[in-house]
Amino acid sequence: MGDYTAEELQSIFIMQGFSGLSLFSVLLLMGLGLALIFGQMGVINMAHGEFMALGAYTVYLCSNITEQFFPAFTPYYFVITILVAFVVCGLLGAFVEWLLIRHLYHRPLDTLLATWGLSLILQQTYRSIFGAREVSPRLPDWLMGSFTYGDVDIPINGVFVLGLSVIVTGSLVYFIYKSRFGLKLRSTVQNRSMSGAVGINTVKVDRLAFALGCGIAGIAGAAFTTIGSTGPDSGSRYIVDAFLVVVSGGAASLLGTVGSAFGIAQAQSILEFFLEGTKGKVATLLVIVVVLMIRPQGLFPSKVRSH
Amino acid sequence: MLAVENLKVAYGQSVVIPEFSFDAPKGEIVGIVGRNGMGKTTLFKALIGMIPSASGSIKVDEKELVKKPSYERVANGVAFVPQGRMIFPYLTVYENLISGVSGSLDQEDIDEIYSLFPVLEEMSKRKGGNLSGGQQQQLAIGRALMTKPKVLLLDEPTEGIQPSIIKEISRSLRKIGEMKDLTIVVSEQVLSFVLDTCDSVMVIDTGRLVREDRREDVDAEMIKEMLAV
Structure with a gap:
């Protein structure tokens, strides 16, 4: 750091700090989905990154469709596409849970292998459909450019992604701690068999929780398109970091x-x-x-029992 | 109300309940006594569906439940208070109470539980794990009643509870049974509790029903001998 003046260092820290906030937003969105699936349900979902990539490809597809058929809608499509990415990834998540995951609860190593296999299948599917080259959607003009304060440029897309992750985090916290479904999810995490015995359909809770985690990964993918281009293995580049986030934060702890x-x-x-x-x-x-x-046990271990 | 016929329960090759049949009529409190390891908890877990039954029949109001998962048995009117209470320790008392309620939540139902167990209202915002054993037992019974059952199963409700509270639980069960015309099946090792609470008493031995008496006909000394290790 010796070659920089104090002013330059201040600018570097602000710029890199803000760049870190964009990365934080994507990692947070990835980590929230994983915290739900890995932390709450005990499933090691190695295909979580591919759900993120699916969210990104969904945005890319919607961008192409909008440009081709509804060009006047281009400034607005992105916000709706985030919801589309959430729904598409959530639906695929529910299907994967039904087809694969539900047979592997309480067998974490088997889920690791099965979801790793699924990640390879999904990567190859993306390669076959979209090609090996990275693609980028056409982002609306209002997402481009930056705010300038003195020597510091703050990119608008970074602010947008940060805002999105705050909204998703707030919604998830509300959903888990204030909704009836969240209560059933927390009951199931604390004692699965007893939850069934008090009347909770734990099969449904598992499926919805997995779908929700995958849907949030889809939102992470949509957010990712604003700061980088998407390739078949884009998700796998983030999966290790996302697991690091969940494990070091304390599995099952949203605050962590x-x-x-x-x-x-x-x-x-x-x-x-x-x-x-x-x-x-x-x-x-x-x-x-x-x-x-x-x-x-991580930085903020959650006070929950295992299944 | 609850009709169990030729119920067989096994853990793999190990048969714990070879054959068990009994009827619990509407509005009656039935006690099942037996020594440790005789199959009481296994029987109750099979009745609620926490462990599968190998064969036999479990009917509530003539409806066959033996193949149904736990939550469907609850929806069909069976509620379970397990040994050791098993309340959700990190949910609040209020959250514990409403955890199993499906559909819309009726404040009157919660108020009714609070009137039965006033301590639960006082501690409604406290985590379930911070309650005493007796309070947890009341919470577990309240949680089960919130699902509006026709049959309430209680597995050793006096375990780890101080004697003064045991009498209170006995009184509460009789009150609940009368108020709601509820069928209650209780497993116990404490014979005095069963005699205070139940209308009929059954004895379970190595997974079989070996004796069944109305309370007024119970030979307490003989049953004590059977319960002695």
């Missing part, structure tokens, strides 16, 4: 997911500027390893 997504994103963004990409990532991983050695 938010905290660790913020910490990991900021550490990566700032360290990568000063230490180059790989070294920055190594430094971040080392910090996580130390955190997990000191607190193996």
Whole structure:
């Protein structure tokens, strides 16, 4: 850092900090879905990244359709497409839970293998349909450009993604802690067999929770299109980071997911500027390893029992 | 109301209940007593569907439930208060009470539970895990009653509860049974509780029904001998 003046360093930290906020938003959206599926249900979903990619491809498809058939709608399509990505990924999630996951509850290693296989199938499907090259949707003009404050440029797409992740996080917290379904989900997490014995349809709860987690991954994918282009393996690039977020935050803890997504994103963004990409990532991983050695249950362990 | 016929329950090759049949008439409280390991808990878990039955029949109001999952049995009028209460420790008392309610929530139902167990209203915002054993037992019974059952199953409700509270639970059960014309089946090791509470008493031994008496005909000394290890 010795070659930078204090003013330059301040600008770098603000810029990288904001870039870290964009990464935080995507990691948070990915992590929330995983926290629900891995943390609450105990399913290691290795295909979670591919659900994110599906959300991104859904935006790409909707962008093409809008441009071709409804060009006047281009400024508005993106907001609706986020909901479409949520529904498409949620529906596929419900189907995958019915076809595959429901047979593998209480067998985490088997879910790991099965969902890894599913991730390969989905990646190849994307490759066959969309090709190996990365694609990008046409974003509305209002998402382009940046706000400028002095020497600092704050990209509008970053602000949008941050706002989106705040809305999704707030909605999820409300859903889990205030809705009747959220109550049934929390009951099922605490004691599955007893939940059935008090009248909760745990099969339905599992399916809806998995679908919701996948739907949120779809929203993460939609958000991802505003900051990067989408390829068949885009999701797999984020899956390790998303698992790091959930595990280091404390599985099943939404607060932990938010905290660790913020910490990991900021550490990566700032360290990568000063230490180059790989070294920055190594430094971040080392910090996580130390955190997990000191607190193996994660930063904010949730007070829930296993199934 | 509850009719169990030739019920067989096994864990793999190990048969715990070889054959069990009994009837619990509407509005009656039936006690099932037996030593530890005689199959009481297995029987109750099979009745609510927490473990599958190998064969036999479980009918409530003539409706066959033996193949149905737990939540459908609850929807058909069976409620269960398990051994050790098994309330949801990290849900509040209020959340515990409404956890199993499907469809719209009726405030009158909650008020009725609060009138039966006033302590639950006082502690409605407290986590279930922070309640004493007796309070948890009241919560577990309240949670079961919220599903508006026709048959209430209680597995060893006095386990780990202090004697003064045991009498209170006995009184509450009789009151609930009369108020709601409810069929109640209780498994117990404490004979005095069963004699205070139940209209008829059955003895279970190695998964079989070996004795059945109306309360007034119970030979307490003989049953005590049967319960002695």
